[in-house]
Amino acid sequence: MMKELRVKTSSRVELLDITHLVEKAISEAKIKFGLCTVYVPHTTAAVTINENADPSVRRDIITELNKVIPFDDNYSHMEGNAAAHIKSSIIGSSETLLLDGGSLVLGTWQGIFFCEFDGPRTRKVIVKLIEG
Ligand code: ZN
Numbered sequence: 001m002m003k004e005l006r007v008k009t010s011s012r013v014e015l016l017d018i019t020h021l022v023e024k025a026i027s028e029a030k031i032k033f034g035l036c037t038v039y040v041p042h043t044t045a046a047v048t049i050n051e052n053a054d055p056s057v058r059r060d061i062i063t064e065l066n067k068v069i070p071f072d073d074n075y076s077h078m079e080g081n082a083a084a085h086i087k088s089s090i091i092g093s094s095e096t097l098l099l100d101g102g103s104l105v106l107g108t109w110q111g112i113f114f115c116e117f118d119g120p121r122t123r124k125v126i127v128k129l130i131e132g
Helices: 019-029 055-068 082-091
Strands: 002-008 014-017 034-039 045-051 094-100 110-116 122-131
Touching (some): 019 034, 045 082, 045 094
Antiparallel strands (some): 034 094
């Protein structure tokens, strides 16, 4: 089973909690056990798993990424979004999660975040479930 989700971001750089969207796709697929890959088919976005309880964690990740990879730094890429491409590669385009009894195996404080690095835009997220 493979499902394409749409997410709408509202800032240039943003970590958007998409855990509930992935869980909805799993419940619709009626697959209880296996692997769930969340894949972002974009070169200026990414996906990561981190704390979803305290929003300051998200803010700190964004602040530090923006410090390490500034928006302007004499980049060769002339499209104006070189920093977004670099952040995308550092964070990565997919996460694979475990599915047990119809639920994602996540720690108490873990959530799945779509990482927007060149927004705001409407983006795709692919969810692939492998039963087993
Ligand atoms: Zn570009």
